[in-house]
Amino acid sequence: MDTFLYIDTYFSTEPSSGTKEEFEKRITEDPAFAEEVAFYLSAKQAATGQLTEEKNERFKDVYARYKKTNKTAIQKPVIRKLWPYMAAAAIIAGIIFGWAVFFTAASPEQLADKYIKDNFQTLGVTMSSKEDSLQTGLRLFNDGKLNEALTQFESIANRDTSSPEAKKYAGIVSLRLLQYDKAITYFTQLGNTIQLYANPGKLYQALTLLKRNQPGDKQAAKVLLQQVVQFDLEGKETAKELLDKW
Amino acid sequence: MPFDQTLQSSADRDIINNLLQQGVDRKRGEDLLFSRYAYFIEQAVHKYSFPEDEAFNIYSDTILSAVPKIIDGSFEGRSSLKTWLYQIFHNKCVDLIRKKTTNKSSVHRTIAFPDVLAHIADSAKNILQEMMERTDLDLVKQKLNQLGENCRQILWQWAEGYSDKEIAAALDYKTADVAKTSRLRCLEKLRQLYKANTK
Numbered sequence: 001m002d003t004f005l006y007i008d009t010y011f012s013t014e015p016s017s018g019t020k021e022e023f024e025k026r027i028t029e030d031p032a033f034a035e036e037v038a039f040y041l042s043a044k045q046a047a048t049g050q051l052t053e054e055k056n057e058r059f060k061d062v063y064a065r066y067k068k069t070n071k072t073a074i075q076k077p078v079i080r081k082l083w084p085y086m087a088a089a090a091i092i093a094g095i096i097f098g099w100a101v102f103f104t105a106a107s108p109e110q111l112a113d114k115y116i117k118d119n120f121q122t123l124g125v126t127m128s129s130k131e132d133s134l135q136t137g138l139r140l141f142n143d144g145k146l147n148e149a150l151t152q153f154e155s156i157a158n159r160d161t162s163s164p165e166a167k168k169y170a171g172i173v174s175l176r177l178l179q180y181d182k183a184i185t186y187f188t189q190l191g192n193t194i195q196l197y198a199n200p201g202k203l204y205q206a207l208t209l210l211k212r213n214q215p216g217d218k219q220a221a222k223v224l225l226q227q228v229v230q231f232d233l234e235g236k237e238t239a240k241e242l243l244d245k246w
Numbered sequence: 247m248p249f250d251q252t253l254q255s256s257a258d259r260d261i262i263n264n265l266l267q268q269g270v271d272r273k274r275g276e277d278l279l280f281s282r283y284a285y286f287i288e289q290a291v292h293k294y295s296f297p298e299d300e301a302f303n304i305y306s307d308t309i310l311s312a313v314p315k316i317i318d319g320s321f322e323g324r325s326s327l328k329t330w331l332y333q334i335f336h337n338k339c340v341d342l343i344r345k346k347t348t349n350k351s352s353v354h355r356t357i358a359f360p361d362v363l364a365h366i367a368d369s370a371k372n373i374l375q376e377m378m379e380r381t382d383l384d385l386v387k388q389k390l391n392q393l394g395e396n397c398r399q400i401l402w403q404w405a406e407g408y409s410d411k412e413i414a415a416a417l418d419y420k421t422a423d424v425a426k427t428s429r430l431r432c433l434e435k436l437r438q439l440y441k442a443n444t445k
Binding site for chain 1: 276280284285287303310362363365366367369370373374377383387398401402404405406426433434436437440
């Protein structure tokens, strides 16, 4: 132990040049002493090695905790791990899309609304210098004066019971005024008029029934639409579209 | 040169302060330092295409070599801790790439001799190096484990560079002299155990 004390003192202090010279001389001349010095240094190396191994093990734990708390740990696996989430997102998006397509598609009632909005907001006026009573009604309608327009068309229809145009417009204005019963009456009369080449009476009657939506109206509307398609009447394409959404 | 703290973030200052303590605080400082820049591992995986375990070893080695430099004041704080640490890490990565590309890793399997040998004249140093190369370090480590917890702890503290005064304080020895005597006894015991196996 005295030898180790000597060696230890030499390495743990700043040796004088004399001490250094003597120490080095002993190493070269005394193999047993040199062995002791070599072992002293090797023991320190071995202890340092063990310490390093112990620290490495500790760092492994620290790193494992780090990886657990920091999702950024190693990006490659993270990128791979994104795929399940992306797949899940795609499936959810698909479900939402499917739901949107199959469950939120326009119903016959909504399609009827759309048709009325697209076609019955304004009505065509004939460009003629001769102002007849039907054109007056149409102008009143297009000016938003629906009640006056209805009075005008009803007046014509009463005067000339064979005028399908007056009945058609009276029905349309009644529909716009939400007077469904009156509209149905006019459209029924229109539908029963046989002299017309293009008679939209049954289609308009069906649309009005869908709007009124009383018990039995929807079924009655469906029958009318089927007739439109079956007999190739005016508005066949619209009728088909409505029936497709049934 | 005194340590310049101005470039260090408060988190880094805390880590450095922990490392300058002893025992549990230092250990905590090491763990904090490791954890704080552990993302270097990820960077090495991507930048140098190292396997994760290899990048981990380089980073661990970086921390182990940086800590003594922080403690002994070699790190003067003239750059941020991150910059300084990354420089060490980067150099180690480049070293490994060089070793891999030149296949030198198998050639350079030599023992890293202690720094203290640098101050010894060549004639004596060669003798010591030769003898150390003949020493079976694995057997020494094995015998260290047989010494018992107290001896192992005191020798670990010594290996880490603690003075006898610090060892006495950390391991509850009455004085530095008592710690020193205990340490040298443990060393002697280790040598005897080792010799018994090599005879």
